[in-house]
Amino acid sequence: MDIERGAIYCGELEDGAPVTIPYFIMRGTRKKPVLLLNAALHGEELNGIEVIMRLTEKIDPDHLHGTIVGVPVVNTLAFRARSRIDPIDGKDLNRVFPGKKDGTVTERVAYHFFHHLVKKATFGIDLHTGMKGHLLIPHPRVRVRKDFSPSIEYARALGTEIIFYHEGAQGMLTIEAGKMGVPVVCFEIGEAGRLDEYFIDAGIRGITNFMKYFGMLEGKPEIPDKQILLKDYKELVSRAGGLFYPKVSAGDVVKKNHLIGVIKSPITGEKHPLRAPQDCLIIGIRSQPVVRVGTSVAWLMTFEEGNLLPPLKNRKLRKKSSKTVSMTEEKGIKLTE
Ligand SMILES: [Zn+2]
Missing domain, CATH: 3.40.630.10 (Zn peptidases)
Incomplete structure (x- = not known):
């Protein structure tokens, strides 16, 4: 066997x-x-x-x-x-x-x-x-x-x-x-x-x-020839009760103030937008819509100095490009080694 x-x-x-x-x-x-x-x-x-x-x-x-x-x-x-x-x-x-x-x-x-x-x-x-x-x-x-x-x-x-x-x-x-x-x-x-x-x-x-x-x-x-090391982790919490409508997906890179999602009250119809506090990567998003005040709805990792890791050496690798790095480039967010 x-x-x-x-x-x-x-x-x-x-x-x-x-x-x-x-x-x-x-x-x-x-x-x-x-x-x-x-x-x-x-x-x-x-x-x-x-x-x-x-x-x-x-x-x-x-x-x-x-x-x-x-x-x-x-x-x-x-x-x-x-x-x-x-x-x-x-x-x-x-x-x-x-x-x-x-x-x-x-x-x-x-x-x-x-x-x-x-x-x-x-x-x-x-x-x-x-x-x-x-x-x-x-x-x-x-x-x-x-x-x-x-x-x-x-x-x-x-x-x-x-x-x-x-x-x-x-x-x-x-x-x-x-x-x-x-x-x-x-x-x-x-x-x-x-x-x-x-x-x-x-x-x-x-x-x-x-x-x-x-x-x-x-x-x-x-x-990937460019791997990103992230140390700073933030939770975005709801400021109102109701239903959460995400406007981004896990894996997206967004700029500061980008709309992350909206919380809508099922009673009054009032809408509460949630925006990115900084340029960041969405590492996680809430998949269940019912939230109350203080419920975490998105998990963010912010970019700072030194996020880009130097390429791995000494091994035979099949390199591939990083979608996350391309997204930061498209958005004009600079990553440094
Ligand atoms: Zn676990």
Whole structure:
């Protein structure tokens, strides 16, 4: 058998049912490197699950140089509940790494996942999406802390146009694994609660690029010659209640004062326009129209000095142009290295 399947026992529920982490191992022509692919640390984030399943169908172990350890659903309890977290436990799995051996069920899942699978990997890709109603364009998130500033090369190897570099929270998988010497890249693709072909495709492309970049698959990774590093993240919130009508799409580049969307009261018909506070990229947009005052409706990344990364060297790459960079040029927004 080319694929070995197993499950790690983490503990037991009210009725004696076991809590496990189901995984598989795909062995290639050699043992190393070991790539850990996981999805659904948050149980309602589905695109990544599909990405991992499709990759296992697509990749021929005879052409795989290394090992893939796949965990399509890490947080099975939250997955069953169609929820971000397990509603009984109440803990966010992606805030409790490296977990606790004798903790709550979620903390135990973190512990076993971390110690039995993450620690044994050379590197990993942790697939996420925006929350429900919060659609994010495909991009990696490099999370930093005061005592931890990881290399961005792993994130760049996915070949996305945008890389987000931002302060993370304690207990995030990428941070705790990185501190231990296992680089794990958080890859955002789309929106929770949905399977969407565009984002599934982007996920498969990103992981395939990563594997080519690190020699696990033959061929040249396709990476834009100009990748953009963004650090400044802003949420645009509604100033009124009603229905939100977006006037831009995720991925658009807009100038300051551009109309982002309109909130219309279903009671009075009154309209409240929302405009871009600065020149920015729309990294995410609200996909569910009902909002109240203070609801986030758009997620923006603003351009500053030094957003353009120098080209990646030392590897054979298949270069492609960046749509985001062309959009900034068309709008007269200057990006610098
Ligand atoms: Zn998530």
